[in-house]
Amino acid sequence: MVAIVDVGITKFGKRKESVIELAGEASKDLVRKYDFDFVIVSNSYSGEFNSISGINSLITTYLGIDEVPSVRVDNTSGSGGSALLLAKSLLESKEANTVLIIGVEKMSDKKTREVTKIISSLLPENERIASLPSLASLATINYMKKFGATRESIAEVAVKNHYNGSLNPYAHIQKAVSLQDVLSSPVISEPLRLYEYTPISDGAASIVMTRNEDALSYTSKPVYIKGIGYSNNTSFICDRDDFTTLDSVRRASRMAFKKAKIEKIDFAELHDMATILEIIQSEDIGLFPKGEGWKAVINGVTRLDGDIPLNPSGGLNSKGHPIGASGIAQALEAFWQIRNEAGNRQVKDARVGLSLSMAGFGNSATVTIYGDEP
Amino acid sequence: MVAIVDVGITKFGKRKESVIELAGEASKDLVRKYDFDFVIVSNSYSGEFNSISGINSLITTYLGIDEVPSVRVDNTSGSGGSALLLAKSLLESKEANTVLIIGVEKMSDKKTREVTKIISSLLPENERIASLPSLASLATINYMKKFGATRESIAEVAVKNHYNGSLNPYAHIQKAVSLQDVLSSPVISEPLRLYEYTPISDGAASIVMTRNEDALSYTSKPVYIKGIGYSNNTSFICDRDDFTTLDSVRRASRMAFKKAKIEKIDFAELHDMATILEIIQSEDIGLFPKGEGWKAVINGVTRLDGDIPLNPSGGLNSKGHPIGASGIAQALEAFWQIRNEAGNRQVKDARVGLSLSMAGFGNSATVTIYGDEP
Numbered sequence: 001m002v003a004i005v006d007v008g009i010t011k012f013g014k015r016k017e018s019v020i021e022l023a024g025e026a027s028k029d030l031v032r033k034y035d036f037d038f039v040i041v042s043n044s045y046s047g048e049f050n051s052i053s054g055i056n057s058l059i060t061t062y063l064g065i066d067e068v069p070s071v072r073v074d075n076t077s078g079s080g081g082s083a084l085l086l087a088k089s090l091l092e093s094k095e096a097n098t099v100l101i102i103g104v105e106k107m108s109d110k111k112t113r114e115v116t117k118i119i120s121s122l123l124p125e126n127e128r129i130a131s132l133p134s135l136a137s138l139a140t141i142n143y144m145k146k147f148g149a150t151r152e153s154i155a156e157v158a159v160k161n162h163y164n165g166s167l168n169p170y171a172h173i174q175k176a177v178s179l180q181d182v183l184s185s186p187v188i189s190e191p192l193r194l195y196e197y198t199p200i201s202d203g204a205a206s207i208v209m210t211r212n213e214d215a216l217s218y219t220s221k222p223v224y225i226k227g228i229g230y231s232n233n234t235s236f237i238c239d240r241d242d243f244t245t246l247d248s249v250r251r252a253s254r255m256a257f258k259k260a261k262i263e264k265i266d267f268a269e270l271h272d273m274a275t276i277l278e279i280i281q282s283e284d285i286g287l288f289p290k291g292e293g294w295k296a297v298i299n300g301v302t303r304l305d306g307d308i309p310l311n312p313s314g315g316l317n318s319k320g321h322p323i324g325a326s327g328i329a330q331a332l333e334a335f336w337q338i339r340n341e342a343g344n345r346q347v348k349d350a351r352v353g354l355s356l357s358m359a360g361f362g363n364s365a366t367v368t369i370y371g372d373e374p
Numbered sequence: 375m376v377a378i379v380d381v382g383i384t385k386f387g388k389r390k391e392s393v394i395e396l397a398g399e400a401s402k403d404l405v406r407k408y409d410f411d412f413v414i415v416s417n418s419y420s421g422e423f424n425s426i427s428g429i430n431s432l433i434t435t436y437l438g439i440d441e442v443p444s445v446r447v448d449n450t451s452g453s454g455g456s457a458l459l460l461a462k463s464l465l466e467s468k469e470a471n472t473v474l475i476i477g478v479e480k481m482s483d484k485k486t487r488e489v490t491k492i493i494s495s496l497l498p499e500n501e502r503i504a505s506l507p508s509l510a511s512l513a514t515i516n517y518m519k520k521f522g523a524t525r526e527s528i529a530e531v532a533v534k535n536h537y538n539g540s541l542n543p544y545a546h547i548q549k550a551v552s553l554q555d556v557l558s559s560p561v562i563s564e565p566l567r568l569y570e571y572t573p574i575s576d577g578a579a580s581i582v583m584t585r586n587e588d589a590l591s592y593t594s595k596p597v598y599i600k601g602i603g604y605s606n607n608t609s610f611i612c613d614r615d616d617f618t619t620l621d622s623v624r625r626a627s628r629m630a631f632k633k634a635k636i637e638k639i640d641f642a643e644l645h646d647m648a649t650i651l652e653i654i655q656s657e658d659i660g661l662f663p664k665g666e667g668w669k670a671v672i673n674g675v676t677r678l679d680g681d682i683p684l685n686p687s688g689g690l691n692s693k694g695h696p697i698g699a700s701g702i703a704q705a706l707e708a709f710w711q712i713r714n715e716a717g718n719r720q721v722k723d724a725r726v727g728l729s730l731s732m733a734g735f736g737n738s739a740t741v742t743i744y745g746d747e748p
Contacts, residue, residue: 047421047495054450054496054609057737061498061609067625069604069738071456072448076428082445085469086460093466095459095602121421122428124435228469230443235428235435251441363431364443 001374002088002225005208005218006030007332012203012320013172019043019050019106019202023059026204027102031063034208034218038096039070042083042103043324046072048118050106059102076122077273079103080327081357081366085228087209097210103328104204115200119323122360124235133197135361136274137189139243143276146244147291151191153298155182157275158195158317160303165314167304167345170329172201172320196275201320205329212374223335224374226262226352229255230366237361244291246284246362253285256354256367265369267308267337267347269330271358272315278302281356282310285367309347312337327357327366334370375748376465376599379582379592380404381706386577386694387546393417393424393480393576397433400578401476405437408582408592412470413444416457416477417698420446422492423481433476450496451647453477454579454701455731455740459602461583471584477702478578489574493697496734498609507571509735510648511563513617517650520618521665525565527672529556531649532569532691534677539688541678541719544703546575546694570649575694579703586748597709598748600636600726603629604740611735618665620658620736627659630728630741639743641682641711641721643704645732646689652676655730656684659741683721686711701731701740708744 215222589596
């Protein structure tokens with residue numbers, strides 16, 4: 001098995017730096033401290049957003065580690081989870097001993113309409129009439145109808161995650177909002193509103209991974225990866241029977257819990273591209289029975305001081321979602337929480353955490369479980 | 375260690391099918407025969423060439439294996455080699471038992487000028503005045519001057535590889551050419567001419583990989599991967615001291631030979647994006663002393679019936695170079711050659727082979743050694 005031994009991150013948000021410079025900012029201190037024998041760049045859209053290819057080699061050149069082999073791993077919004085899995089495999093197969101994963105995306109050079117169009121290119125051609133934000137609104141309508149959830153319960157996810165993000169110095173939107181703010185923000189796709197969606201962000205996050213047996217020579221407090229689960233679902237969204245559950249997330253989390261040989265987690269970073277998704281995912285990974293997740297939100301169970309804090313970092317909702325960086329930033333948050341280094345947003349007694357990195361509308365899901373012991 | 379147990383391929387060339395359909399054509403028989411637990415798609419430019427993202431999930435959906443987890447691996451022209459390495463790691467770490475790698479690229483929808491511009495996006499911004507074809511011509515001029523190589527010796531690579539390709543039913547250009555044909559074809563970048571460069575091709579190639587201990591339950595004749603070596607070099611081409619050698623190729627091949635614990639190979643598939651590169655690479659992987667590779671060409675040593683046949687498939691030069699597919703198609707050729715199934719282009723007594731998958735101008739290199747025993 002493998003462990004995370006160090007991390008680096010940029011502030012997420014609208015940044016003036018190039019995609020290469022952002023990757024460098026998150027990684028340069030790590031490159032100074034360690035010798036890497038493999039670099040994985042988690043990035044999806046450098047061609048579309050930045051007119052760059054071969055980004056992995058451009059980044060290692062920028063960092064002055066020209067000879068270190070590298071590759072770009074892409075699984076759209078779920079790239080970070082896939083990068084973790086492949087880094088784990090490279091280490092366990094002994095093809096590498098010290099892997100640097102750099103998640104990075106620079107999105108803000110394009111207009112919102114262009115960004116939405118580019119991301120919608122993951123949908124089959126005959127479904128591109130839809131967009132990921134509109135699929136989330138469809139899920140909201142179905143969820144409310146099927147389970148009697150109140151509109152407020154869904155908006156409360158944004159209130160909670162903006163509050164958490166206000167405590168995170170790397171978050172894009174470091175500002176708490178009220179329920180009233182959320183429900184009076186502009187409608188994006190009825191009934192969901194602006195503050196319920198992740199913003200368009202630039203940013204980078206980097207982690208250093210080694211095998212467990214080497215971890216203590218890097219740090220006295222490694223964070224261990226206890227298991228990774230992964231599964232896909234059809235890209236034909238029209239073929240889904242039910243918009244209130246994500247099959248890939250259910251399968252991936254079952255696999256992760258089984259591999260990690262644990263049943264209980266202390267916190268989770270979920271893929272809240274839209275508020276409703278955090279609720280659906282919290283049920284699909286087994287924290288609450290199906291249809292009950294919205295009640296956990298209004299009862300405060302998922303707040304920082306609740307029984308099972310969700311998205312202590314602020315989540316995609318407030319931290320931002322630079323696509324290739326998100327899954328790696330989740331691993332970073334787990335690293336800090338488990339080491340008790342998360343500052344004002346520290347989850348009490350955080351020893352075991354989970355992250356969900358998801359592509360498309362659950363087209364792919366990777367669930368990683370982290371702990372303070374192997 | 376791991377083995378290749380089955381393969382699939384499309385004809386390379388200008389194809390009317392979409393990138394997804396090409397991937398399907400190379401893979402559908404394999405999907406019918408085996409249960410996969412991971413799919414790696416080797417592809418670099420689906421966004422730029424085809425306005426598609428999430429290509430891995432779109433392909434598994436198209437193939438009707440919706441739930442099988444997948445990822446896209448990109449290392450520009452060297453993607454295939456990187457995909458082999460990551461598949462090997464997934465298998466050896468037991469994250470997967472049966473991996474399908476699909477290499478695919480659909481390039482011909484764009485005009486030549488656009489294709490060149492897109493591929494040049496792997497160069498640092500201040501070097502984009504150059505292009506990969508012009509770097510090859512610079513290498514040619516330097517090589518001829520430094521080692522006294524004749525112009526004809528370099529063109530003879532195209533004669534040899536077009537002849538080999540004429541025997542390969544999957545090659546793009548299935549037509550032998552004479553030295554006169556090559557040297558009278560249009561100049562692309564002085565002194566190199568049209569027939570000395572790889573054409574712009576569409577195509578897909580797929581391979582099935584398992585761990586060695588499982589391989590015999592799939593086929594009585596697995597082709598074993600004996601070792602993979604990999605290294606990078608700076609993306610700043612101006613920083614290279616010497617255009618007549620590729621440091622990443624030298625390092626990657628030394629690593630591959632060391633891991634494979636062998637010294638001699640029976641054939642090699644090299645990355646002959648331009649004729650000169652086959653010569654330089656044949657020296658860098660240690661087949662000939664530096665500056666002697668051109669003599670081996672004119673002496674027939676690298677022909678199909680020579681001592682060490684190079685690019686028996688026709689190479690990139692005649693088979694074509696659908697970017698994400700090339701490295702996987704090289705593995706396919708090794709599979710067929712070692713199983714004695716390469717038809718009219720069969721290398722005599724081919725038991726151990728090598729492939730070189732290269733990105734940019736040696737920005738990255740992956741060398742894989744294959745054999746008929748583990």
